[in-house]
Amino acid sequence: MASWESDVKTGDSRGMAKLYNIYPNVLKYIPGPHHKIKENFSFMADYVRKKMEINMKTFDINNPRDFIDCFLTKIEKEGKTKADIYNTDTLVMNTMIMFFGGTETVSATTRFTFLLLLKYPSITEKVYNEIDNVIGQRPPNFEDRFKMPYTDAFIHEVQRFADVTPLGLPHELTMDTEIRNYKFKKGTVFTSVLTGVHNDETQFKNPEHFDPKNFLDENGKLMKNESLMPFSAGRRICPGMTLAKIELFIFITTLLQNFTIKSPVPPEKISVAPVGCGIGHIPPTFEICLIPRTCSQEEQ
Numbered sequence: 109m110a111s112w113e114s115d116v117k118t119g120d121s122r123g124m125a126k127l128y129n130i131y132p133n134v135l136k137y138i139p140g141p142h143h144k145i146k147e148n149f150s151f152m153a154d155y156v157r158k159k160m161e162i163n164m165k166t167f168d169i170n171n172p173r174d175f176i177d178c179f180l181t182k183i184e185k186e187g188k189t190k191a192d193i194y195n196t197d198t199l200v201m202n203t204m205i206m207f208f209g210g211t212e213t214v215s216a217t218t219r220f221t222f223l224l225l226l227k228y229p230s231i232t233e234k235v236y237n238e239i240d241n242v243i244g245q246r247p248p249n250f251e252d253r254f255k256m257p258y259t260d261a262f263i264h265e266v267q268r269f270a271d272v273t274p275l276g277l278p279h280e281l282t283m284d285t286e287i288r289n290y291k292f293k294k295g296t297v298f299t300s301v302l303t304g305v306h307n308d309e310t311q312f313k314n315p316e317h318f319d320p321k322n323f324l325d326e327n328g329k330l331m332k333n334e335s336l337m338p339f340s341a342g343r344r345i346c347p348g349m350t351l352a353k354i355e356l357f358i359f360i361t362t363l364l365q366n367f368t369i370k371s372p373v374p375p376e377k378i379s380v381a382p383v384g385c386g387i388g389h390i391p392p393t394f395e396i397c398l399i400p401r402t403c404s405q406e407e408q
């Protein structure tokens with residue numbers, strides 16, 4: 109399923125997928141590999157629909173087991189008055205969006221994180237030092253980040269540099285709209301060019317280089333920058349943002365707390381350029397050795 113999802117986002121289509129994301133109303137008439145995206149979507153929708161049907165057979169309103177059961181409860185309670193919102197089609201779409209939104213994004217960011225840690229050992233050493241000094245042996249918690257400005261800045265910089273959703277998601281106007289004296293027709297598709305913001309030289313020094321200092325002030329404290337918007341902005345900002353931030357911090361610190369990471373190839377040979385840019389930036393595949401930190405130097 110995950111590989112289908114990845115395929116949907118990068119596809120064999122990549123460049124075409126990106127164009128399709130920006131100009132869906134034009135590209136739908138042009139033949140090409142981007143149509144595989146639709147095929148893959150149907151495949152996933154069928155999968156979710158079958159899962160929904162299985163849930164329906166054993167559904168107990170008092171014992172919801174998962175997201176599908178919670179949505180079925182909504183359909184049961186509010187489906188009559190809000191039929192356009194709570195029905196089986198919206199159940200399937202919402203389950204798919206949750207699956208899409210919550211998996212490949214965090215996974216790609218985590219993979220970029222480890223790739224960048226292997227590429228820049230001096231940065232990695234600083235992250236290790238902070239983990240050892242602040243967390244030590246106990247399990248990390250999300251509040252630890254307040255005492256770990258370097259690690260926090262590092263994760264912010266990973267999100268800027270990796271830029272996993274370079275064009276956010278397209279949005280279509282549901283009514284004629286006027287913004288700053290510009291008039292737009294209902295149906296106009298808007299794309300937020302997040303990648304432009306993340307690479308804005310007026311906001312980030314040498315944006316093409318990876319540097320956690322982009323998010324540190326002269327006293328080594330975390331410095332927020334409104335031009336970091338991996339989750340987009342506005343009313344439709346990613347609803348999984350907080351969960352994603354927690355996941356990233358806990359995954360990264362827990363792994364580094366327990367493992368020494370090593371690359372089988374020297375850092376200068378590691379490429380950090382994304383391999384695909386359809387809807388998302390996908391990191392290249394790479395090899396990593398995870399050595400338990402309890403091992404002695406000789407065992408490592």
Ligand code: HEM
Nearest residue numbers: 205209210213214217273276277338339340344346348352
């Ligand atoms: C590093 C991780 C993540 C990144 C970079 C990310 C990024 C984004 C972006 C850019 C959007 C488009 C916002 C817009 O429409 O303007 C989005 C939407 C969305 N994300 Fe995330 N996301 C991440 C993690 C998650 C997680 C963990 C979940 C849920 C478990 C999630 C669920 C969603 C959903 C459901 C939408 C669609 C919202 C809508 O239709 O309005 N995302 N995400």
